[in-house]
Amino acid sequence: MADVIYKRLYFDWGGRCAYCDVALSRMKTGGKVKASIDHFIPLSKGGQNGRSNRVLACYPCNLAKGDIDPRETNQWPDVERRLAEIAASPLLSHGKLRQLIPELVKQIGIEA
Numbered sequence: 767m768a769d770v771i772y773k774r775l776y777f778d779w780g781g782r783c784a785y786c787d788v789a790l791s792r793m794k795t796g797g798k799v800k801a802s803i804d805h806f807i808p809l810s811k812g813g814q815n816g817r818s819n820r821v822l823a824c825y826p827c828n829l830a831k832g833d834i835d836p837r838e839t840n841q842w843p844d845v846e847r848r849l850a851e852i853a854a855s856p857l858l859s860h861g862k863l864r865q866l867i868p869e870l871v872k873q874i875g876i877e878a
């Protein structure tokens with residue numbers, strides 16, 4: 767997973783778990799709660815490995831969601847809406863993300 771993809775995901779989701787809203791460290795490991803990348807529609811169910819299917823999730827939520835296909839359970843309509851908004855929003859450059867992420871981290875009050 768390229769670093770810029772993770773940074774973009776982190777910024778797109780406001781540094782919070784899409785499912786439980788916990789503030790996440792900007793690093794994938796370390797910090798208070800481990801962050802991970804969840805594929806909203808699981809890759810095993812034909813989900814795409816693209817921005818419109820990537821969700822920032824804390825590790826416990828990612829684990830709990832597992833292989834659930836949201837098209838079958840309709841459990842997370844808010845996440846689905848947000849994903850559609852993100853997919854339609856402009857792609858920020860790596861430089862811009864590097865500039866914006868420290869501000870976001872400060873705002874949500876989490877240590878690097």
Ligand SMILES: [Zn+2]
Pocket residue numbers: 783784785786787788823824825826827828
């Ligand atoms: Zn969570």
